[in-house]
Amino acid sequence: MTIRLTWKRVIVSLLGLAAFGMAFAWSGIFNVAASSGHWAISNWFLHWVMRNSVRTHAAVSTPETVIDRGGMVSAAGHFSQACASCHGAPGVRPLPVMQRATPHAPDLSVNAREWTDRQLFWILRHGVKFSGMPAWGSDGRDDEIRRMVAFVRSLPTMTPAQYRALVVTPAAPASLPASDAVVIARCTGCHGANGQGRGQRDIPILGAQRVAALEAALRAYRANTRHSAVMQQAAATLDDVQIAMLARHFAAMPGLIDRPVTRPATSLAARRAQQIVERGLPRVQLPACASCHGPGKPQPILAGQRAAYLAARLRNWKGDGKEIDARQSQAIMPVIARRIPEDMIEPLAAYLAEGRR
Amino acid sequence: MSRQSAFSTFGVEAAKMRDLTILMTVSGFVIFVIVAVLFTLAIRARRDTIGHRGGMRLVLWAGAMIPTVVLAALLIGTLPAMRPIQANRDALIVDVAGEQFWWRVGYRTPDGGTITAANEVRIPVGRTVDFRLSAGDVIHSFWIPGLAGKVDMIPGRTNRLVARATKAGRYRGQCAEFCGLSHALMAFDVVAMDPAAFDRWLLAQRSAAPAPTTPIAQRGAALFADNGCGGCHAVAGTVAAGKIGPDFSHIATRTTLGAGIIPMSEVNLSRFIAHAPSVKPGARMPAYTHLAPADVATIARYLETLK
Numbered sequence: 159m160t161i162r163l164t165w166k167r168v169i170v171s172l173l174g175l176a177a178f179g180m181a182f183a184w185s186g187i188f189n190v191a192a193s194s195g196h197w198a199i200s201n202w203f204l205h206w207v208m209r210n211s212v213r214t215h216a217a218v219s220t221p222e223t224v225i226d227r228g229g230m231v232s233a234a235g236h237f238s239q240a241c242a243s244c245h246g247a248p249g250v251r252p253l254p255v256m257q258r259a260t261p262h263a264p265d266l267s268v269n270a271r272e273w274t275d276r277q278l279f280w281i282l283r284h285g286v287k288f289s290g291m292p293a294w295g296s297d298g299r300d301d302e303i304r305r306m307v308a309f310v311r312s313l314p315t316m317t318p319a320q321y322r323a324l325v326v327t328p329a330a331p332a333s334l335p336a337s338d339a340v341v342i343a344r345c346t347g348c349h350g351a352n353g354q355g356r357g358q359r360d361i362p363i364l365g366a367q368r369v370a371a372l373e374a375a376l377r378a379y380r381a382n383t384r385h386s387a388v389m390q391q392a393a394a395t396l397d398d399v400q401i402a403m404l405a406r407h408f409a410a411m412p413g414l415i416d417r418p419v420t421r422p423a424t425s426l427a428a429r430r431a432q433q434i435v436e437r438g439l440p441r442v443q444l445p446a447c448a449s450c451h452g453p454g455k456p457q458p459i460l461a462g463q464r465a466a467y468l469a470a471r472l473r474n475w476k477g478d479g480k481e482i483d484a485r486q487s488q489a490i491m492p493v494i495a496r497r498i499p500e501d502m503i504e505p506l507a508a509y510l511a512e513g514r515r
Numbered sequence: 516m517s518r519q520s521a522f523s524t525f526g527v528e529a530a531k532m533r534d535l536t537i538l539m540t541v542s543g544f545v546i547f548v549i550v551a552v553l554f555t556l557a558i559r560a561r562r563d564t565i566g567h568r569g570g571m572r573l574v575l576w577a578g579a580m581i582p583t584v585v586l587a588a589l590l591i592g593t594l595p596a597m598r599p600i601q602a603n604r605d606a607l608i609v610d611v612a613g614e615q616f617w618w619r620v621g622y623r624t625p626d627g628g629t630i631t632a633a634n635e636v637r638i639p640v641g642r643t644v645d646f647r648l649s650a651g652d653v654i655h656s657f658w659i660p661g662l663a664g665k666v667d668m669i670p671g672r673t674n675r676l677v678a679r680a681t682k683a684g685r686y687r688g689q690c691a692e693f694c695g696l697s698h699a700l701m702a703f704d705v706v707a708m709d710p711a712a713f714d715r716w717l718l719a720q721r722s723a724a725p726a727p728t729t730p731i732a733q734r735g736a737a738l739f740a741d742n743g744c745g746g747c748h749a750v751a752g753t754v755a756a757g758k759i760g761p762d763f764s765h766i767a768t769r770t771t772l773g774a775g776i777i778p779m780s781e782v783n784l785s786r787f788i789a790h791a792p793s794v795k796p797g798a799r800m801p802a803y804t805h806l807a808p809a810d811v812a813t814i815a816r817y818l819e820t821l822k
Contacts, residue, residue, distance in 0.1 A: 438746060438757075440759055443747075445759055446746050450742065451743075455743070457743070490801040490805070
């Protein structure tokens with residue numbers, strides 16, 4: 159017997175199949191239980207789709223530089239606070255409850271070898287649908303993702319001792335109340351027990367910063383108005399009392415200096431930086447840094463801050479470099495940073511950092 | 516009376532231009548009516564009404580001679596209007612620079628100094644004023660319709676406009692060359708004053724505003740300094756000496772805010788301080804939304820004392 163294929167029959171069959179599919183979904187027979195895991199074939203298919211997607215998108219939509227080996231402390235700290243509960247870490251088992259997810263997060267000491275730097279960057283930046291892997295906690299912070307790529311890349315060869323050295327520092331002095339010490343210990347992993355940022359290029363010096371400036375920063379991170387996946391994660395659960403305590407704790411340490419940079423500028427670049435700090439560049443409508451960041455003024459102290467941190471912060475505000483664009487942020491520092499000539503960012507940061515000595 | 520109209524004039528040049536405009540319009544209309552009447556008669560007239568010879572004579576007189584005489588008379592009569600007013604030796608020199616989107620104003624004093632102001636031009640009635648017009652960023656155009664014609668302000672060069680006011684009063688000027696998002700929000704007040712009153716006013720401008728006396732104004736002055744307002748704005752007699760934005764030394768004597776767009780009041784000052792980019796899209800001043808509203812209002816209270 160032969161069945162003649164007509165348009166009408168094809169369409170009716172397809173509609174029938176669709177109706178059957180909908181009826182199956184509606185019936186609830188399909189089991190979404192995580193406890194039962196995936197069939198081998200669905201596991202293969204889902205991973206195949208995911209790998210293909212990551213390969214294609216990583217190839218076409220990642221920035222030129224995707225890895226920054228300049229310092230892994232902040233990435234390690236973020237990993238321990240945000241990632242290790244699912245993925246585990248060297249010497250740290252993932253939380254048992256997270257391993258009961260379908261799919262459960264892979265062990266990166268094995269799995270990281272399967273991806274290129276570019277693909278790791280893309281996964282960290284965008285997350286993976288249906289897998290529970292979230293996107294990066296903040297937009298516009300590719301610099302943080304680059305450091306995390308370097309950290310994940312080094313996981314397969316990292317010993318538990320090396321990992322502990324990255325995320326833990328000597329405990330805070332015992333004179334503090336125990337409840338405060340716990341909160342402070344969450345900060346000192348990256349910022350150091352002395353508030354100096356453990357010598358990391360990307361971590362600012364907190365010691366001797368103004369209490370109000372530290373409080374404002376923590377509040378802004380908590381409210382998601384200041385962007386950093388690392389700091390937003392760290393500040394998310396702090397209450398006002400804890401924020402005030404932390405600000406006082408770190409502000410009381412030595413570090414930044416609340417007086418103008420007095421070191422005589424030696425090079426031409428340093429002299430131009432000094433001019434921007436003290437008088438600004440009226441020609442490009444750039445006011446002096448010192449008009450806001452001066453001794454006794456409420457704005458954050460810059461003198462003595464880490465140069466690499468200052469430069470990165472200015473670049474982040476500057477964005478794509480378009481200066482006059484009403485659609486860009488009109489908040490004060492983005493507006494100011496866009497007026498700083500690109501070739502003056504490094505000298506300016508270096509000049510302000512000089513104030514340390 | 517309109518404050519910004521080329522027909523309600525308070526200056527010599529604008530009055531001449533208004534008279535010229537009226538003369539040309541009326542004359543043009545009269546001539547048009549005459550031509551239309553002749554045209555109608557010509558169409559309706561019977562053949563051979565005036566004959567070939569009469570027709571040629573009409574073409575000669577009405578088509579060549581009369582227009583030549585009328586146009587020559589209009590030309591000779593109106594040419595003097597093109598002659599600019601000469602700036603005499605005791606002319607008041609006023610520098611005005613267009614900026615996005617405000618006006619930097621400087622009055623030159625006989626001793627070689629300059630008194631800086633912004634967004635308001637005051638001139639003495641009867642005295643010749645020599646405007647030196649420039650621009651800080653893009654091309655703007657300086658236009659006080661009631662006083663004189665418009666003159667472009669071009670970055671890198673100084674244009675001159677000589678004018679003389681004839682009637683005291685408050686008037687208004689406007690940027691007349693598209694210069695960016697807030698071009699339409701770039702106006703200014705013009706005050707033509709009795710010469711004696713003007714001299715007194717100029718003398719008062721030379722001295723600093725009195726130091727704030729009330730606690731709230733003193734606190735506003737401290738906030739003004741702490742938040743770096745002086746990096747862009749100057750207040751004579753204080754450490755604030757910025758030249759990037761408008762001078763605030765006597766801001767409270769001006770009746771409008773934001774280059775002639777909103778009335779001067781504490782509420783409007785606060786609104787401008789906190790939300791300049793939305794009050795004036797494209798303005799170079801950043802938003803100060805990070806300041807507490809009470810602090811913003813306190814700064815506004817301080818600015819209100821700068822008379």
